[in-house]
Amino acid sequence: MLAVEMRGITKRFGNFAANDGIDLLVEKGEIHCLLGENGAGKTTLMNILFGLYRADEGVLKINGESVTGHSARKAFQMGLGMVHQHFMLVDALTVWENVVVGNEPGKFAIDRKDSIRRVQEISDRYHFDLNVTEKVSELSVGMKQRVEILKTLYRGAEIIIFDEPTAVLSPPEVLQLLDIFRDMKKQGKTIIFITHKLNETKAVSDHVTVLRAGKSLETVATADVTVDSLASMMVGHDVSLELQREPSRPGETVLELKNVRLLPNAQSTVSMEIREGEIVGIAGVEGNGQKQLEELILGFQKCREGSIYMMGDDVTRWSTRKRCGKGIGYIPSDRHQRAILPGFSIQDNYLLGNQFSPEYVKNGMIRRKFLHERTLELMKAYDVRAVDEKQSAGSLSGGNQQKMVLSREVGKDTRFVLACQPVRGLDIGAIRYIHEILLDLKKKGKGILLISAELTDILQLSDRIAVLYKGEILAMRKNEDYTTDSIGLLMAGQKGGQ
Amino acid sequence: MNNLMQLISLNMVFTTLRLAIPLTLASIGGVFCERSGIVNLGIEGMMLFGAFGAVAGTYATGSPWLGMLVAILVGGLVGLLHATLCVRFRTNQAVSGVGINIFASGLTVVLCRAIWSSDGISGDVEQIPSVTVPLLNKIPLIGPFFTNQSPYLYFTVAIVAVSWFVMYRTKVGLRLRTIGDHPKAAATAGINVTRYRYAAVVLCGMLCGMAGSFLSIVQSNLFVKEMVAGRGYMALAATIFGGWNPLGSFLASILFAFAQAIRMNISLNIPDQFLQMIPYLLTMLVLMGVGRKVKGPQAAGDITD
16 A cells, blocks of 8 residues: 555756656555755655645655645645654744644643643653653754654654754764654554665665656665665765775874863863874764864853963964964854855855955955955865856855855865864765865865764764763774774763773 | 832832833733734834824714724724734834834824814813722722722733733644744644734734823823823833733833832932933843843744745
């Protein structure tokens, strides 16, 4: 029995076919992966399924029933639920309030007791480990996602679509989510899992449908394919996932932390140094002091204990501007908040952080000609794909935005690069490209501190790895001296992970 | 010493309560409006329209009670105007609000001239009389609260209680709070965001209209141009200071009213101009203090979805 049957779905926006004759057949009670790069048409297809868009051509059946021109409300009624990538939650409300809103028990006044009981009951049935009277603002990202899942289950969803659910999660949270998938499947739910992550696809799904450039390839049983073959199906040509990492040739120290306290209640302080020509990776589950480390180095946070040195100077009391003058290439973890101005043109974005450089600004006036030439040069060198340099930065894809940021930051005369979550939310092609750039920068003798929640990033790129746990460094060793298991144990706080 | 005693006299309590009535009504209107995601800088103007509507309605019908209804109706219509501009036409909410204030200043004066042929002042009309509640007024201690008071006092207390209940105990309130913080989440939960916004802004207008009528046909018996005199902005401050909560708005309004009452009840050897500043200074100080701590509707002012 098919839960979802989509045949020959075509959707055009102007001349551009976002979906071009896509077939998607999802069996009832299975976990079905929709695999594809950003822009392959996954979101459009799901919006059609959900009734937010109408397909130009094709047949859509839900539970064997043919539907045309349905609305999102109708989709709800037919048992469809969607867990969005960007959470649809109100932080100021409790878990149960977020779950029941729009569908509250009671006539005019809400029946609190009944609401709490019903929501808690669903949470417990799926082992969500949630206290439904807690405020959503108190929850971790992983727990917030469970609230989103609860919302769909509360509404009686039988077919649940997850739009890139693991993009925001740390590795242990990903594993927990996959367990929840299996649990839901056991209880008869059908899951459509949209992703571009191959390992997760392989680990949890029954079938995979690969989308590429708006077309669907054959649906395959997950057991019959390897991760490598999935990768080449998705990208359209062979990709080697292995990177060539050259041995480091460390030179002078570019950044040194001495007894810096990251978190107020950390058991010990942090000391480390980064030298030219090496990449030092910070592994660890998010929320263990990575953000503080990033902000302390840049000077967004006051360093209350310990000292920070850059290229030999004690910068502990320096302002951010002065530190940047020393030459930091900075790739912020929060791209939208700190790295780009989405409404400004690409060219104006290239000025960001260079506004004090005499090359860019003379007598208080922007040297537009220089900026223009430099923009074009960097866009070309780093393959930033856009209509032109006047396009708004916000309209670029995530990968191109990050290439823009990276090229701007390393285009400066810097010896030190701080790369925080540099590949978050990017597709395989862009990730690979960013990785190559970082390795190339190292070859050119720059010192790089890489903070990433993706363990694969850290293991592929770093020469030395520090494991951060509750604001302290549990281990700082050469990459070769770790195994995937030992680093996993350390990330979970077990010191003996040899 | 004598001055201090005056501060806590019964007279002071009643002056404070009386002054708190228009602030409370308007700021609760502000709570509903902002919770739906619409910022309302037009409270001042809505109150002014209400004050005028009450006098004009009383003048036309001869009944101050009908005058009050006219004030509520006029306020509601101005609310509908603000809602239409903000929701339907996506006008900048600050511009629409300030526009309503300017519109109110101008139109009320013009209409005054048309009806009473005088410059910015109406003729005298009948007031809404004070009431004494039988039996309750005999109870010691609380008796004075039921003796010779404006019925608006009881309306206001009832409106505070009902508003709090609606906001925190009912479906409507939960949905409204969701809309103000995350309109998309509300929309995906099947809530008609637009309808709630219209309703909330119209309700706000009605409450502001009622607040204005208190100034013109309860505290006074005529309309004078600009008679709201900044109380609308003070009410907006009470909305924020009260944490977008009807009960909080009430308490904040009482605090602001107390500051006004000081001037009326106490004779100090300070130039009156300084005493007049007290409520406004207090408003600014309070906003500076709480501005960052109180978290309001996250999506207020933003309806780009």
